[in-house]
Amino acid sequence: MKTLTAALSAIALVAAMPVLAGDPVAGKQKATACVLCHGSENFGGIFYTLQLAGRNADKLAIKTNKYKTLKVLHPMMNMATAFYTEKEIEDVSAYYQSIGKPFFTSPLFTIKGDDEAKPAAAAAVPAPAAPYAVAAK
Numbered sequence: 001m002k003t004l005t006a007a008l009s010a011i012a013l014v015a016a017m018p019v020l021a022g023d024p025v026a027g028k029q030k031a032t033a034c035v036l037c038h039g040s041e042n043f044g045g046i047f048y049t050l051q052l053a054g055r056n057a058d059k060l061a062i063k064t065n066k067y068k069t070l071k072v073l074h075p076m077m078n079m080a081t082a083f084y085t086e087k088e089i090e091d092v093s094a095y096y097q098s099i100g101k102p103f104f105t106s107p108l109f110t111i112k113g114d115d116e117a118k119p120a121a122a123a124a125v126p127a128p129a130a131p132y133a134v135a136a137k
Helices: 002-016 025-031 033-040 057-068 075-081 086-098
Strands: none
Touching: 002 057, 002 075, 025 086, 033 075, 057 086
């Protein structure tokens, strides 16, 4: 009886796991607009943008669909996602999950598992030099 219960529990656990609905191969072709800001296989994106490589596809698709449906307002992202279908967003999300972490990443953001990227500690980013500072004589 314990064996049957364990087997059924394992089956239920596997059935409850999210299924990656997107196609990473198709997503790579559709991600050309995303790559400019969010990076690709070797580059982690420009400063101040979220690095998508290695992200959980389901979470990424949900967040991206919020931009598409204007539930989250961001001028660039609302325009960029307006013409993607839900299937295309799932494909792009699957592509970014499939490539793992990029070789080079922006020093301002870190990737920790499926967590959202968080700015690195302020102490890690040097303060800009004052361009108009006059040296004392």
